[in-house]
Amino acid sequence: MSTIAMPVGRSNWGLTALPPLALYIHFPWCVKKCPYCDFNSHAQKNGLPEAEYIEALLRDLETCLPLIWGRPVTSIFMGGGTPSLFSAEAIDTLLAGIRARVKLLPDAEITLEANPGTFESDKFAGYRAAGVNRLSIGIQSFNPQHLQALGRIHNDDEARRAVEIAHQHFDNFNLDIMYALPQQTLEQALSDIDAAIACRPTHISAYHLTLEPNTLFHRYPPPLPDDDLAADMQDAIEAHLAAAGYEHYETSAFGQSGRRARHNLNYWTFGDYLGIGAGAHAKISFPDKIIRQMRYKQPGEYLQQMAAGSAVQTEEAVTQAQLPFEFMLNLLRLTDGFDLALFTERTGLPVTRVVHEIERAVADGLLERTLNHVRPTERGRRFLNTLLERFLAES
Known part of the structure; x- marks a missing residue:
């Protein structure tokens, strides 16, 4: 793991080296808001301001350059929301603009989150040509009843078609699967995970559905499996993934050998990350301090603030006690x-x-x-x- 050595002769507290730096890019729009989702996502209503948003992202990055000057970027993660609503041309413009402004490592992992309801073969070929080398596909379930209960815009056939398209263009992709779903049985949870394994992804993220504040499910809770059944699901899912050769290296993450999510590992090892886009967060280290930033969450406000010069809503130093x-x-x-x-x-x-x-x-x-x-x-x-x-x- 590469670090940048820092000069000696500092105060009593500080870092002797800076950690690796990753770049997170937030795309805040979805076709519709899922009832369990507490991420900063907003239903697309009047079309995407695609060109305006890409331009704002690049200006956002430019305003941050003094904070990260000279530091290489080890990975990029485009999350949301649904980044795959954006055209391949827009993603190409964005990645080209990033390469022109920062030192992106030649082997950088570049991930794009994708919703199965947005998959088109030509578009994903364009993503690959633009430099995206990893997908994270939000399958959640292969069961049509559970997909409907989760408010997903895709069905089980579209989920499998998305995997086919991913295989055509990418040799590295993740599938998100959720368990402990409304009225789900143990057999159904295992059917989902076995279906995911059969898709031969390099990585699987298996998440326990939780009722997060400020979500529709939190206000109107659906009938969920009890704690004992959910624990049985977790144990059985972990066993099935281990038997299929997936290494359980993080709470919800399972990867084939050599295919751990490098961007997420940087988070989990307390590395640095610059976050651009509506509602994005950042953690940036300096020799004598560590700061956190948050951008304005509402897409319209983010664009307005960025046009005025900066979209950073809050910035604070992390205290030693924290x-x-x-x-x-x-x-x-x-x-x-x-x-x-x-x-x-x-x-x-x-x-x-x-x-x-x-x-x-x-x-x-x-x-x-x-x-x-x-x-x-x-x-x-x-x-x-x-x-x-x-x-x-x-x-």
Whole structure:
């Protein structure tokens, strides 16, 4: 993992090296808003301001250049919303503009999220030609009743057609699958995961449906499997994926050998990321501080603010007291855990700041520790929020 060495002679607290830097780009429009979705997405009503939005994204990136000057970008993730609503020509213009403004590594992973209801073979060939080398496809389920209950715009036939088109143009793609769906049985959950495996993706993300605030499902909860059944689903899904050769390397992420999601791994190892687009977040490290930014969420307001010079709505420094929890919030999602030296490298704090809570978690069966390494136990992964609260208390 490459880092940029920093000069010595600084204050008592700071980073000796900057972490890898990724770029996240948010596309806030969807055909319709799903009832479970709490992401910054907005139903497309009067057409897409495609050219205007691409121009705003590139101006947004330009305003951030002083914050990241000279740092290479290791990966790009285009998320949403539904980025695949945008034309291949628009994505090509965007990626060309990014390459002209930052140092994008030659082997950078460039991912685009796609909804099966937007798949057209020629469009996805254009995405590949523009430089996109990985897709993340929001299948969620292959069961038509469950797709309808989730408010998805595609059906099971369109889901399978999307996979066929993905195979034609990409050798690296992820399928999103959800379980613990309204009135779902264990057999149905396993049918979905086996259907996903049969599609031969390089990566599968298996998510437990949760009722998030500010969603239709939260206001009007559907009948969901109880906790015991949901836990049985999780265990069985993990077993089926392991038997099919998928490595369980993060809470919800399963990859074939050598196909872990590099962009997401950068998040989970407390790397840096610049976020552009409506509602995008950023975490950027400096020798003596770490800052977080958030852009304006409403697409219209984002475009107006960007036209006025900057779309950053909030910017704040992460305090030393917040760093232990923020670090653990990411690293403890990893099945293999982390080397203790990474805590100091990414936070600038000594390991002694977290040793007491680590030892308590070890005693309670939530963590395993060797001299230089920490990893969550199976119990710690299952009760991750309980484990993380230990470090929030430390903060």
